[in-house]
Amino acid sequence: MNDDRMKELLRRAIAPVDVEPKRDLWYDMRRRIDERTLRLTWLDWALLVATLTFCAAFPESILPLLYHL
């Protein structure tokens, strides 16, 4: 069997694939993008507001707080 015969045999044995996508992949794409997006819950916001309020009321606590982060 020479190389040309091998190529021909391969072409005849394995059919080309269907290259058209069967569905729109945008929704999968959108889901993957959304998964990456940071989502803050109400609890995250509440903690953030509490921390900022605490820091505003007691500015001397900022450095110790940063030290413990």
Added chain:
Amino acid sequence: MTDARLERFADGDLAAFESLFREFQGEVYGWIVRMVRDRGAAEELTVETFLRIYNARARFDAGRSFPAWARRIASNLALSYLKSHPARPETPVEPPGEAPEDPAIRRETRESIATAFRALPAKLQAVASLALIEQQSYDDIADGLGISVGAVKSRVFRAVRILRTKLKRMGIQP
């Protein structure tokens, strides 16, 4: 394709990205499925390709070719897939109606050829699939894989030699 859309995409405009996705998803999917020969994997890799494109949008130069960039990323992902999924048990992509497998070839011969083909190293398998089965031009393959035409020819040559040797060992002498 307008430069304005590419610039908006590079600036993070999701609508511009969606427009690019809808325009090029078929092309990227087609390129990947020709390499990996598995529809489900090709769909996942297409989404992964565009996710990487989206993540790298700030580095995209709007003067460059978007489809060429996408194809290069798709090729790298498809090659990684082939390396991490060696000798997959089957190729569940249905052939298009106009080009069925040749019934003149015995079933076991066809299966032996398919098995030998799937056992090829990833780089050789991808090039052999694109060049010999999918009949893509050497220029397109070289461009898509980011290699020279000479390297494409070399990989085709090596793939054919390996297939010949394997089939000979299997006792196939058509």
